[in-house]
Each structure stands twice: as structure tokens, then as C-alpha cells.
Amino acid sequence: MTDAPYPNPAAASLRRLLARPGLVMMPCCFDALSARLIEQAGFELTFLSGFAASASRIGAPDLGLMSFGEVRDQARNVMEAINIPMMVDGDTGYGNPMNVLRTVEGFARAGCAGVMIEDQVAPKRCGHTQGKAVVDREEAFDRIRAAVEARGRADIVLKARTDARRTHGLAEAIERAQTFTELGAEMVFIEEPLDIDEMRTICKEVPGAMVANMLEGGQTPILPPAQLEELGFKVAAYPLAALSAAMQAMVGTLAALKAGKDHTGGLMPFAELRDRIGFNAYYETEARYSRRDSTFRRT
Structure with a gap:
């Protein structure tokens, strides 16, 4: 008989959200302030976006440059500012399955509600940019096996992601996602479906809580929440809405200030x-x- 995993109230809160009828909208944060604004707007779940956190913390693109320690530190800062559950981007697990074990357990013990582990080749890349590649099936499955083992030590919701759609086709992405759920992933994310038919097929063929990535300007169509729910998605992630809006506002204000114009209109x-x-x-x-x-x- 094994001991019960290290308890995690945030994971329990996230599971209650997933068990509830309807779509869960998940705007992504990048720091404590953005997460607080998401909570103040009435959302019940957020996600520490790797893309946005890398931009905010180190001013660099999401190309695997941030370390596990930096991401965990950023996550802790965010969680101290909010009362809603927060998921975190665990990238590829930062190494082999032993690293995945440490990564997932570390985020769980830090109080993150959930963690995403993906099948990209390390160092990973943003899913809608050039140059990404995925590992072979067995290496991808080993990452999820290790994540599930870590969850047995410290509770956390496991979200498994595959980027195989672009490089290997939709059928391969679906087969990987199906295996992820068989191995124990509670949430599944197939990156970069190209149209509504592909999105519908994904939800039909893959069990578990399906995540739609609503990246403005990306490859996947941006659909209203009601349509996403009708297709079968459980969670809608908005990875860059907050970051992009903040950057646009800052660039405009600073340009006006530099030009000697009135910069106060948008403050x-x-x-x-x-x-x-x-x-x-x-x-x-x-x-x-x-x-x-x-x-x-x-x-």
C-alpha cells in the first residue's frame, strides 16, 4: 500500500471546475499583476504562459531559455497574489523522465493546480512559430508516465500536449493524445488544429478534458466560447490576450510620450x-x- 500523495487544494479546485458543466475560460497570465487582474475580471482559472512569462521575466522569446527554477519562482510569486487556481507550463519537463519527475512534483509542492508537459524536442518552441519538432512516441509517452508517477507523490492535474499535428499530421497527433489519456493525463491539448473540422474531430476522438488554444494571430481559428463548448472543448486558453494588450498599450503610450503628445488618454x-x-x-x-x-x- 502506498502513501497518499502530498495534498494540493488548488488541484482539487481545478478538478471541481473541470467536473462542472460548461466551458472554462482560462486567460493566461505572465506575472502577479496580470494574474490579479484576471481574477478581478471574474475568471476562475489562469495559466502561467511560458511565452508570456519568458517575455515578462527575461525579455526573451519562448525558445526554452527559462529554467525550471525561474519558472517555479515566477509561479510562486503569481500564486501569492491570487485566490484562484493556476496551471503552469512545464514545457518538455526540462530533460529526461527523471527531470520530468522533479519538475511535476516541484510544481505540485509549490501549489500549482496543474502542469502541462509536451512532446516537443528540447529546447521547445512556441507552438505557432517556426522550427518546432517532436520527439518519437516512446519518449513522449515516457514523459507522461513520469508525470503520472510524480502526481502519485504530490497531487496536481496533468495536462498533456502534443505538437505532432504540424510535423506528423492530425492522425498521429490524435493517437498520441489518446495514449496520453490512457496513461493518466486528465487534460489534453492538441496544438495547431487548422480548421473547425479538425477541432471537432479532436474532441470526438480523444477522451478527457480537451483544451482549445485561442491564440490571436495563430494557426487555429478563433471561435466564440459557445461554439468551442458545442464542439466539445472543456477549457479555452487565451495565452497572449493579456500580454499583447499590455504591450500594445505601453508601446502607444510611450510613443506619444516620446513625441511630446498627450499620453494620458489611455491611462x-x-x-x-x-x-x-x-x-x-x-x-x-x-x-x-x-x-x-x-x-x-x-x-
């Missing part, structure tokens, strides 16, 4: 900015303790 009011960051909540808490301190001093 958030200072009072709202302070409130969203948490100044008002801080002051309210501070006031409670200040009252207690004065009562203590009087007595």
Missing part, C-alpha cells in the same frame, strides 16, 4: 490603479491593527 485612473494593486485593502488592514495597537497601549 487607467490613478485611484483605480491603486485599488486594483491593493493599496486600499492594505490600508483597511493597517487601520484594524492600528486600532488594536492603540487599545493595547491604553490598557
